[in-house]
Amino acid sequence: MKKTVELIVPCYDEEDCIRLFYDAAADVFENELKEYELRLLFVDDGSSDGTLDAVKALQKDSRVHYISLSCNQGKEAAIYAGLEYSRGDYVAVMDADLQHPPALLKEMLKAVTEEGYDSAAAKRQTRKGEGVIKRAGSVLYYAIVNRMTSIRLVPGSTDFRLMSRQMTDAVLKLSERERFTKGIFQWVGFKTKWIGYENTPRVAGHSGWKLGGLFQYALAGLFSFAKHPLRFAVWCGALGVIASLIYLAVMLAGAEADTESLILFFVIFFGGFLLAVCGFIGEYLARIYMEVKRRPIYIIRESDITKGE
Numbered sequence: 058m059k060k061t062v063e064l065i066v067p068c069y070d071e072e073d074c075i076r077l078f079y080d081a082a083a084d085v086f087e088n089e090l091k092e093y094e095l096r097l098l099f100v101d102d103g104s105s106d107g108t109l110d111a112v113k114a115l116q117k118d119s120r121v122h123y124i125s126l127s128c129n130q131g132k133e134a135a136i137y138a139g140l141e142y143s144r145g146d147y148v149a150v151m152d153a154d155l156q157h158p159p160a161l162l163k164e165m166l167k168a169v170t171e172e173g174y175d176s177a178a179a180k181r182q183t184r185k186g187e188g189v190i191k192r193a194g195s196v197l198y199y200a201i202v203n204r205m206t207s208i209r210l211v212p213g214s215t216d217f218r219l220m221s222r223q224m225t226d227a228v229l230k231l232s233e234r235e236r237f238t239k240g241i242f243q244w245v246g247f248k249t250k251w252i253g254y255e256n257t258p259r260v261a262g263h264s265g266w267k268l269g270g271l272f273q274y275a276l277a278g279l280f281s282f283a284k285h286p287l288r289f290a291v292w293c294g295a296l297g298v299i300a301s302l303i304y305l306a307v308m309l310a311g312a313e314a315d316t317e318s319l320i321l322f323f324v325i326f327f328g329g330f331l332l333a334v335c336g337f338i339g340e341y342l343a344r345i346y347m348e349v350k351r352r353p354i355y356i357i358r359e360s361d362i363t364k365g366e
């Protein structure tokens with residue numbers, strides 16, 4: 058019997074991309090991956106345009122399935138929903154805008170079926186078509202995350218990844234609400250082959266990410282996997298205490314100094330420092346708060362399949 062390759066596609070306002078994605082994916086399986094059965098699972102992340110109708114229009118093809126979330130819950134939640142409903146022997150997560158070329162699936166499947174890997178993931182060779190600020194921001198971000206956390210993010214890595222059933226099930230065991238899928242993929246371990254590809258612009262529509270959302274995502278990555286920011290606060294606090302003791306000693310020794318400006322400096326310095334520390338603690342607290350509430354990661358409005366079907 059043919060093995061099934063399931064494509065999980067989170068979609069937020071992608072009405073113009075759905076058909077193009079379907080055609081491209083179906084084409085690859087018709088021509089290059091005949092030995093596999095395709096299953097498509099579109100996860101409509103509370104789109105306000107005709108995304109869901111576009112998916113339903115494809116359902117003449119029985120390989121197409123959908124889950125529609127009750128509102129926009131974010132790409133990470135949509136991916137989790139898709140993984141939970143998946144049942145393919147191999148599961149791939151892909152963007153709807155064709156920035157993740159389906160043609161790469163062939164090499165990915167080869168890595169997992171023949172070369173002994175558990176997953177194959179795509180990384181951008183170049184960041185063509187991206188602004189300088191976004192590029193610089195991501196270089197800095199990867200440097201910080203890799204220094205501060207136990208996970209190692211591969212520069213240019215994307216969410217485009219094909220996994221064995223075993224690895225998919227492992228990813229599903231990490232049921233935290235504040236999700237940073239890229240880090241989770243790394244954290245579960247297994248052997249991953251990285252495959253480079255040229256960055257391609259999205260085929261239609263526009264990116265659903267807003268600056269605030271990107272910032273939120275970046276923080277999730279850092280705080281979900283790093284204990285260092287908290288530890289950093291402890292070290293800075295200790296440093297502050299030592300510095301103030303030295304300062305006191307210098308004062309007692311009667312050295313000349315413009316006391317007023319020094320005091321002002323210290324007040325501002327420690328004020329800022331304390332605020333930063335409170336901020337770090339607040340970040341963790343907020344996350345703990347969200348986790349203990351144990352709210353569901355996603356809520357479904359409608360779908361044509363049931364879990365574990």
Ligand code: UDP
Nearest residue numbers: 067068069102131132135152153264265266
């Ligand atoms: N997406 C989603 N929910 C969101 C934002 C995005 O499901 O809240 C989907 C989107 O439809 C696309 C993928 O996530 O399939 C990547 O989004 P996008 O292309 O906007 O991001 P970028 O390529 O700019 O990182």
Ligand code: MG
Nearest residue numbers: 152154156259
């Ligand atoms: Mg995109």
